[in-house]
Amino acid sequence: MKYTLLGSNSGRNAGDAAILSAVIDEFSRVDPDAEFFVPTTNMEFVRRSYAHLDGRVRPVNILPYTGSVRLLGPTTMAAMARSDATLICDGIIFDVRLFNPAFNFLITLVGLAPWARLVRTQLFGYCMGIGPLRTASGRRFTRWVGKYCREMLVRETDSRDLLLASGVDPSKVSVWADVAFVTRPAAPERVDRILSDLGLPLDEPLVGVNVTRYIGDWVATGGLDQAGFLEQFREVFAKLRARLAPARLVLICTQRMDLGFAQQLREAIGDAALPILINDPALEDGTGYDCHDLMGVMGRLELFIGMRLHSLILASAMKTPIVGIV
Template sequence: MLQSITLLGSASGRNAGDAALLAAIMDSIDEACAEKLLYEIPSLNPNFIRENYSNRVRPIGVMPWHASLRLLGVPTLRSLLRTDMSLIFDATLFDRALFNPMFNFLSSYAVLLPIAKKRGKLMGCFTSTIGPVRTPRGRDMLRRVLELMDFITIRDVGDLRAMREAGVTNPNVVLTNDAALLTHACSVQRAQQIRQSLGLNANQEVLALNVNRYFNSWSGGQRNPMTHEEFVNTYVAGLEEGLKEVDAQLLFVSTQHMDETLTREIMEKVNLPQHKALLSNREYGHAEICGVLSGVSLLSAMRLHCLLLASVSAVPVIGINYLPKVRTYMETLEILEYSLDFDDFSAESVAEHLRRGWRDRPKLRALMQERIPRMQEQVRLAPAIVAALHRGESISPIIDKHRAKYPD
């Protein structure tokens, strides 16, 4: 039986999406196993782990004075060898800055995980994103890491494509969805309290907006990179044109600490009469953000996990694709026409994107209410696999049953 698991991913507390993922993973596994396991979590901010989760957690410090460069170091290796299983989560299997362990985790996995595997440790990918991987070295490293896994559950068809391109032949690969869809929101009363503190009128609709400072780094489009000023001016002009006739309060949502400055700048520059408020993960936890988003009429977002935190409650969403994973999520929802690529990023396209989303929000809500429960059901395969291993059972019957019900 499993007693302990090491969770490998981004766990600094700076990103509400990562924080939600951690909670959803631990809660869903404990529920499936019908007991609380111990989770060791390498983190730059051990206090965040210790203070924000009700699960049995043991934070592992990974700063240089712990003899570690993020995950690459003695503390993580000791954790891998001490626990019964290791799970890779979130979007850490990419090859950008491949040999910089302060930014890239794939190279750290390639060093550490084979050592744990030789000791007979179980390991898997828990609803992970695969890629982007664009270099021969990156593809080779990805292949070697994924062949070590006892199981691989992934979020979308884009992950399958990335694995095939890397030559991964692991037989226990299953398409599920994002574990953040299992996030528990805060209480209705707490969400109402936060809305009141933000000055939001309960009798008027709310349109939520989310941006990401990585508007150039990852999109892989054909257009020339934008400057910070160009992005802000274009987005603000699009908001002012697209929302001038929208009767809704504007809620600006920052789910990553590094995005808040950009979010505040845009919020202050927008010249619109609607009430404006800021919901930031510097002040509120992931469950609180999830709860507040459950009451909005539409969310336009760049960050994937902002989209997911709204999707938990089947809120209508439209996306701006700064990364392939955002586009593939919208594709999975079968609403790709409500996403905007950066190749087509202009004040006019942003305005039309918002107008269309707002006009079609009843249609989008109906689609979300139909599709999100099915996607949440798919996610539950990942904790079910862990529970089977916990009981010492074969995972093949569970995987085969899932594949029969949800063909790739």
């Protein structure tokens, strides 16, 4: 079987990368000869991550010079035409900046969904997260995509409810789970090396903290801006240190774009030595790691406090106690 995997596959977000890895691992476990086409703006990430699978995972270039806008373009369409099934993975059905195809995935799926039927590739929503869907257009486009899907499997009940409220056929919708829960963590010896590189002891308790820069956009704050949030979090961080001593704290960025915000937080705290673990294996200074590395480190934590959904999912998968900040 051949599959095209539609998602945010650049490797810059540990949650997205974990979903991609888990889908490929699970399908390969059932069918060791399965082949995958992965539309991506980062060909090297896909090649490097799946080099061990002997060419069964093929990156599909969707950079603008290929004529692609996000997922919509000739390279993705050609991959779908060669596939037995096309899976919409990840949380790419939302209506934030809906009519900006350089940002929004849903607007591109509006074109790809009927194309799937035309080229006779079965279209599935696979363990998706849905939303936000705050506009009539967003709900209408979601219903349109659902019309062409054979099934739409979602990861939680809120996503199911959004699909049903958008008018998607209820017989197609079922609740499963987030596939990132079954992502493989890094080997223990690699985790030891990562902790050593970060200057963290192997024999002392550790607490991880994850923050996102999406303050006031994806994350509702009740009118609190980034500066106000930083000040509040600085105070919280000081209390955490006092209450959790002698545990060491480490900032964990599951999305590369959050690094600047994490650095601002570190500066506000006044601790230049506070380690930051970053999801981005392409960082030239060698301080970036991948989703498997982050999971391995999360498994060594006594507690994980996170804002991003998949930071909490990956920590939970490692049976680490979590506190979610919404």
